[in-house]
Amino acid sequence: MKGQGTLEPYREKQVKVTIIFPGRSLETAKPAGSVMPLAPTLLAALMPDGHEVSLVDMFLGDQVNYESDVDVVAITVRTPLALIAYEIADNFLNRGKKVILGGPHIFAFPEEAKLHATAVAIGEGEELWPIILGHGEKNQLRDFYVCGPYGVGELRGSVYHRKQRPTLKNLPMMRRDLLPRKRYFMDSIFTSRGCPNHCRFCPVTDIFGPRIRHRPIDEVVAEVDTLGKRYFNVDDSAFGHPQIVDRPQENQYYLDLYRELAQLAPKRLWTGAGGLSAINYKDGRKILELAAESGLCSIAAGLESISAKGQKQSGAWRKLHYTSPDAFDIQEMKTNIRTIQSLGIEVMGFFIIGWDEDVPDTYHRTLDFCDECNIIPFIFTLTPMPGSQIYREYLQEGRIFTDRPWDHYSGGYIVYRHPTMSEQEMFDLNAEVMKEGYSMRRILKRSLQAVRNRFSLDVATSSFFTQIGLRKAYRQLYEQTPRPSPH
Secondary structure, eight states: OEEOOOOOOOOSOOOEEEEEEOOOSOOTTGGGOOBOOHHHHHHHHTSOTTOEEEEEEGGGTOOOOTTSOOSEEEEEOOGGGHHHHHHHHHHHHHTTOEEEEESHHHHHOHHHHHTTOSEEEEEOOTTHHHHHHHHHHTTOOOSEEEESSOOOTTOOSOEEEEOSOOOOOSOOOOOGGGSOGGGOSBEEEOSEEOOSOOOTTOOHHHHHOSSOEEOOHHHHHHHHTTSOSEEEEOSSOTTOOTTOTTOTHHHHHHHHHHHHHHTOSSOOEEEEEOOGGGGGSTTHHHHHHHHHHTTEEEEEEEEEOSSHHHHHHHTTTTTTTOSSGGGOOHHHHHHHHHHHHHTTOEEEEEEEEOOTTOOHHHHHHHHHHHHHHTOEEEEEEOOOOTTSHHHHHHHHTTOBOTTSOGGGTTSSSOOBOOSSSOHHHHHHHHHHHHHHHTOHHHHHHHHHHHHHHSOOHHHHHHHHHHHHHHHHHHHHHHHHSOOOOOO
16 A cells, blocks of 8 residues: 555554664774764654663674564664664564664665565654654554655555655754763764755765755754764765855855854864865855854865866766866865865865776875875775665666675775776775875874864864774774685
8 A cells, every 4th residue: 555644643652662773893983983873863862752762883882682572673774784784684573573674775775675674764764753653553564664755656565655854843852861972982963954966976865855954053052062072963064055056044054053053161072074165155164164163173075086087977076066077176176175274174085986087096196185185085996885876877887796795885895897997906006095094194294283273182182093093994994805806
């Protein structure tokens, strides 16, 4: 049965729910400082009052108790951890438990996920989760629960579909109390969803939509006031998208938000993703200055490529807000990096190598760029993620290695065919530049610059020990990942 469905009241009956965030022994982010996961703490906050909920963060070593008397198990499925998630789900199904699977991997492969679940949730959970729990209590679960303007005609089974995405207003605060907060280096929070950039390697625009939705500022500020000394903003862009000229309120939201956050005491240090080009737009510099004043000390900047051809193939030129890929100007990128650094904001540069025009020397030239700009390097070989445009294209062209398991979509492994570089070549070059990129000389140089730009012991120690953790993580990644065999 397929239909729109209506909201139904949740009956007052205690149900025991466990929400699981899968992890594995090798996680590159773990040594660099753990971030409290957002998805499980948000789902827990959406639970009706009086119902029992527990969280399992396998990323930090929590163990799954298959013998518990839980009624419902919810599992977040990310592509590199899909096999682990399915194994957990199957274990609980075999014990007669109701299992709900959701997460970004489910968006691309709902039918695959349904083989391991009582029900599958596609899209955002704010409105779906209470409905799922209510149906589960009555033993009336449907096969698929969908929130968002997605086609559902190809789903085989019963479907509950809410066509509109949630507004993000009046959300409860995350249930961070359900996890041992002291073991996390940073809390996490979000202020918006949606991305207008349509990068070809990223499924975010398809999942959350091209239109940005914001949480009310007073709700964000109230929640930040409950956080610890550091937090991570998981938004696609912590500076907003100032290129959206038809929505001047987009800029105003961030001007107002950071003015409010800057007034909090004590002030928290925070990190988020941000586009360099915000500096070039009306109010952009003011947004950056206020963000720094509110505690922003570093940004993860998706730069993606140091060449115009790489920008074109990735689609990232839209994110960097050039009028076309041919307008890409690497000198402007360098200038923007230095301007942001001068405001006391450290830049972590994320690059993807492996576009068709890339050659072996691209790896080293990208590291040279990071050295010149004194930015923390995150250099990855392309992984076409399920749900992205590039995955669909490469799959159709026969370039995806379809015999590779999902845990190969985690960094280190090569999962597609490049026109000129071999798997071995890309693996070795990536391992080499990441080892060089985290030499002690480079780490000390970048940490000293962070101190010069913002004289703060907290900022200095955070920069240094984060990089030390990354040094350990990337060496571990390439030591434990098997080198590709020649074909």
